[in-house]
Amino acid sequence: MGVSRSTKWGPARTLLVLALVLLGAPLYTLYHQFLLPSPNVHPQVSPLPLHLYSTDPPTHSYDPTTSLPHPSESTILFYAKYLSEDIGYRTPGTREHAQADAWWYDKVQEIGQLCRRAVEKEPGRKLECNVWRQQGSGSHRFDIMSTRLYKTYVDLSNIILRVSDGSEDSKSDAVLINAHLDSTLPSPGAADDALAVGVMLECARTLIETPGWEPTHAIIFLFNNAEESLQDGSHLYSTQHETAPTVRAVINLEAAGTTGPELLFQATSEQMIEAYSHVPRPYGTIFANEIFSSGILLSDTDFRQFEQYLNVTGLDMAVVGNSYMYHMRGDLVENIQPGVAQHMADNTLALLRYLSSSDSPIPSLAKGFDARPRTVFLTNLHWFFVYSFTTAKIMYVTLFIASLALWRIARVQNVGAGFGAALAAMAGAVLAANLVAFLMKYVLKRPLSWFKAEYYPALLYAPAVVFGMLIAQIPFSRPGKPSMERPIFMALLLFQSFLAAFGQVLDIGSSAAPFLGAVGFFVAMCVDTVLTLRTRSSFSNGDKPSAHDVRNGGGDGMPGQVRMGGQELSLWSYVIAMLIPLTAGVQMLAATLVVFVPLTGRIGRDAPAEFIIASIVSILGVFCVSFTPALAHRFGPRFLRQMLWISILSLGLAMAFFCAQDPFDRMHQRRLFVVYKENMMTGGQHLHIAAADGAPGFDTLVHAMAEKFGVEGTPPTRVTMDAYNGDWDILYPFSTQFLSPYKIDLPLDPTYIAPTPVEERFTVTAINDSIDDIAGTRRLTLKIDHHGIIWTVIAFDAHVLEWTLDNDPPDKFVRHHVREASFYGTDTWHVSMLIKYPTVAPSDGMTNASSRGLKVNFIGIQENQMWPAKKSEADGSPAMKLFQELDVWLDEVTGGSVDAALLGCVGGETVI
Incomplete structure (x- = not known):
């Protein structure tokens, strides 16, 4: 029985066939990944509109x-x-x-x-x-964001x-x-x-x-x-x-x-x-x-x-x-x-x-x-897989050994160069994506341009990933030299199977990802090897190979190597190898972007949000299209360069599209934090504004806000945010980690009489106060009265030896923050402590009283001055009047792309 002549498919026909898998597998996966059940409702009752129910x-x-x-x-x-x-x-x-x-x-x-x-x-x-x-009531230490914080609560x-x-x-x-x-x-x-x-x-x-x-x-x-x-x-x-x-x-x-x-x-x-x-x-x-x-x-x-x-x-x-x-x-x-x-x-x-x-x-x-x-678990297309770390080690190591055996059976040469090409593709993808991130943020001044849709980063950075993988193949593609298609394919199998086995030996459960990728490549190489061996067997029985089947320096570098379809891998090999990365990989990428993309709008002005997202897309993207470097060598250097130009064009179009995008809209808003603070000691009133992202437009918005609502002719002041900025203690430590604040001087309403500490009963005093001069200590109980004030916070510097908040306070002079929460109508809380005394030694310019007292910064939110929470019962205070006007102004100026948390606060500083 003779061997029929192979018909070599050109690039267009090959890519058209593979595109069915390249597009179909991710779409099918995403459909099932986000598929929800039909709601259960009473046959006679629609779940909406809910306002019909009392x-x-x-x-x-x-x-x-x-x-x-x-x-x-x-x-x-x-x-x-x-x-x-x-x-x-x-x-x-x-x-x-x-x-x-x-x-x-x-x-x-x-x-x-x-x-x-x-x-x-x-x-x-x-x-x-x-x-x-x-x-x-109770208290507990609550460390968050590498910051030590203390919580106390009453009658919750x-x-x-x-x-x-x-x-x-x-x-x-x-x-x-x-x-x-x-x-x-x-x-x-x-x-x-x-x-x-x-x-x-x-x-x-x-x-x-x-x-x-x-x-x-x-x-x-x-x-x-x-x-x-x-x-x-x-x-x-x-x-x-x-x-x-x-x-x-x-x-x-x-x-x-x-x-x-x-x-x-x-x-x-x-x-x-x-x-x-x-x-x-x-x-x-x-x-x-x-x-x-x-x-x-x-x-x-x-x-x-x-x-x-x-x-x-x-x-x-x-x-x-x-x-x-x-x-x-x-x-x-x-x-x-x-x-x-x-x-x-x-x-x-x-x-x-x-x-x-x-x-x-x-x-x-x-x-x-x-x-x-010590359990691996994962969901794929609604199937839930669970197996132990021990089983995982056996499976992953077995796959790696089987991959080594398959390499020998398939007799693929130049695998070392294949490793170089595969690793270069991975590095090129990550570098290219991060280069685009650099250009978007620092050159084009368009950071977070992809913010308003979880899938937008994939549209921006996917062309960069493909470009990086392709350009890294140029040194490995030379006219007249053996094709690198099979060596790269085998190298990808060996690399992923080794990574899975090595990672699982270290008890990294996420090693399941390279294992899944390796399974696809292993089955694909098995199919290709079987087809190759059958072809060789037919030729050894006297069948004459076609012109396409005899190539000097075949895919494995051996002169006269006979292969079905020439040097090329079977197209079935790509179909098989693509299925798992395009399902498992796309699922991981989609789930990760759903979490991380909105999160980047709140991780701080100076956070490397662009580079975080670019790295996520490039690393997971390389896994999704890991077969790309092998495919790039299928049709020779000319095809590789054509694909490179197409990727450059695609990247240019993507960057142009995102340069024209506004990061925020009504359904994907920028978060602003606005605090109207009355200082109970000085009578001063200021508006504090902060954002938690690095997107453009915030500075311009703040200056426009100052011109509209601030003291005429007084620009906003950029404020340093650290643990000593007591104006933002209601959000501590989130404030110090993420917020970039401004301060606006507000004109005083001559008809408004600010409440005194006695009237508001927001005071910090010391009771049960005693000093031991011999031991050099002071024992006291801080009493905080906060009628009508919620979420109160006190901050002070002291060397605390013991207190009712924690059995292990820091053994040094340091700043402490204590946050409170109480049930409605509960207006007093206490902290008892023993501290070293005097608090600090007298220094130049300090009176003996101020140096020996305990300086406490205090702040809280007025329960009836939060917008829009208390919108329906605005009390006519300057804060609520301003919030009502400011909320309308922000909506008009930004087109509804800003969501502002508007908080009326009172506070001050006292020495006790």
């Missing part, structure tokens, strides 16, 4: 097939809408926060009553519900529901599920975190209404009331509630966005990862887990408190898509994508069913768990 949720829905209850998205969104819009901004310390606490306590008590009715309906059913409203509350079978055994080993009722300063918090508290209540309702359901292990639903004030509510529960010692595992529900599936971004034990495998729509990977645990993301959740004070394992999950709305005014129900609530509810319900069942690992977790899970 204070009662819509009728609960039942599964039409099983007639069993299931979570209703319309009910969940009703809860989120009522909390975020009908009650409103629920900042700890505000009246709205207290209203949400009271309303939600009533809702949880209704679940308790539902539980009792369910037992009455099914006599003998083992089901018991206990409800608590916990209220208490939590609402707790425990569902058990009524036995002590059931109650002794419990799973805790947590979400927070409060919202942060400038946001109504529909997704963050009213959505999650609604999910929890719906899950509790569904379980209780399910006939015959009985929990072997208790479920504790914690609706904590102070996460945004730096996790005070979860600290209160973990350290003071009677059920806390029974908790064996935690599920924490959060939101940093309003769209897409809920992401599992932190899992801390093998048992809980295995539990997650039981959810109907898993979405989580070891890559996200390791990125978050590395500290690269400056984010934190209540999960920290449960780990630190309960020493328990768990799962941390959040909605992260469209996080442009995170902590913004736009965090409203209308911006929550349909299906988001259903996805979170369905997965949460499945977890609770499993963890409360007799198959649950909960009892074993009482004996301890690995602090760092």
Whole structure:
């Protein structure tokens, strides 16, 4: 039997075929990655418009097939809408926060009553519900962003529901599920975190209404009331509630966005990862887990408190898509994508069913768990894969050894040069992308031009990635020299399989990424090798090769080497090798950009946001199109240069497009922080403005603001931001890490009489004050009275020997910041301490009194002077009058592309 002549496809035909995979695989992957379930709603009740419901949720829905209850998205969104819009901004310390606490306590008590009715309906059913409203005070050290900070709280509350079978055994080993009722300063918090508290209540309702359901292990639903004030509510529960010692595992529900599936971004034990495998729509990977645990993301959740004070394992999950709305005014129900609530509810319900069942690992977790899970887990096209690090090492090392064997069988030569070409392509991609970032930021003055869409960075930097990979191949492509196609292909297989094996030996779970890439290349090379060996076998039996099949210096450099299709790899090899990178790689790139792109608008003026995004796109982009350098050599040097010119043209068009883009619009806004501060000691009034990004336009906007609202003829002052800038202590330490502030002098209203410290009762005094001259110490209690003031902060310099905040204060003279949160109507808090005395030695120009006293800077937010939170009840103060006018002016001047957090503050400095 003869061998038919090969027909060599040209570049156009080849690229057309490969384009079907190049475009189809990513689009198919993205469709499935962000696919959400259809919302469950009552047949007669549409989930929107929610304003049609008064204070009662819509009728609960039942599964039409099983007639069993299931979570209703319309009910969940009703809860989120009522909390975020009908009650409103629920900042700890505000009246709205207290209203949400009271309303939600009533809702949880209704679940308790539902539980009792369910037992009455099914006599003998083992089901018991206990409800608590916990209220208490405490303090804790809260280190964040490499900064030491202290928190104290007074009379804050939590609402707790425990569902058990009524036995002590059931109650002794419990799973805790947590979400927070409060919202942060400038946001109504529909997704963050009213959505999650609604999910929890719906899950509790569904379980209780399910006939015959009985929990072997208790479920504790914690609706904590102070996460945004730096996790005070979860600290209160973990350290003071009677059920806390029974908790064996935690599920924490959060939101940093309003769209897409809920992401599992932190899992801390093998048992809980295995539990997650039981959810109907898993979405989580070891890559996200390791990125978050590395500290690269400056984010934190209540999960920290449960780990630190309960020493328990768990799962941390959040909605992260469209996080442009995170902590913004736009965090409203209308911006929550349909299906988001259903996805979170369905997965949460499945977890609770499993963890409360007799198959649950909960009892074993009482004996301890690995602090760092040794489990690889990942989601691809809705398939959830879980295997141990031991299995991973066996698989990855085996693949590397098999790749070495395949290299020998395939007899591919020049692999050393192939390694050089492959590594040059990777380096070229990263360098080219970062060069474009440099040009956009420093030469063209267009930083963050890609900000307003998560996929925009891929459009800007993908041409740079391809250009960098192609230009790096020029030294390896010479006319008359052997083609580098097969050597590069084999080198990519060996490199990725080695990287996977080596990384997993070091217990890096993300080594699954190069392993997946290597699998594709391995199968592709196996197919190509089989086709090659069959061709050689046919030729050895006397068949005459075609002109295309005989090439001097074939693909492996051996004269007269016979190959099917000449030197070229089989086109099937590319199709196979492309599939995994274009699915797994695109999924990783999309998930990473969804988190990092909106985040770059808040990481500071001087942060290298351009280079962070360029590096992410180039590194993950190289993985997605790792086959590019081999393909570049398929048709010789001329084709390579043609592709290089096309990539240059594409890059030029991309840069031109993004140079014309404004980074912000109404749905992707710039965050401004605005503080109207009255100094209670001097009577001065100033407007402080800061941004947290490096995009152009901020300086111009501030100068226009000063001209409009400031003292005539007085330009704004650029202010140094450090730990001693007390004007921004309400946002410390975020302020020192990210904000670039200005200060505007405001004209004084002659008709306005500023409140005195006595009238406002915002004072810092010392009680129980005594000095030990022999020991050189001073013992005192700082008493802070803050009637009508919330989120108070004090800052002072001292060498603290002991105090009520921490058992281990720094053993040196240093600046301390103490932040407070209290329940509405609670207006006093204390800190007792023993400090070295005098505070500092007398120096030139200092009086003895000032040197021996304790200088304290204090500031707080006036509870009734936050815009737009208190928009409906503006009190006529200068701050609220200015905020109302400023908000309208900003909308007109910027076209709605700015979201300003407008805070009226009072403060000063005193020596005690």
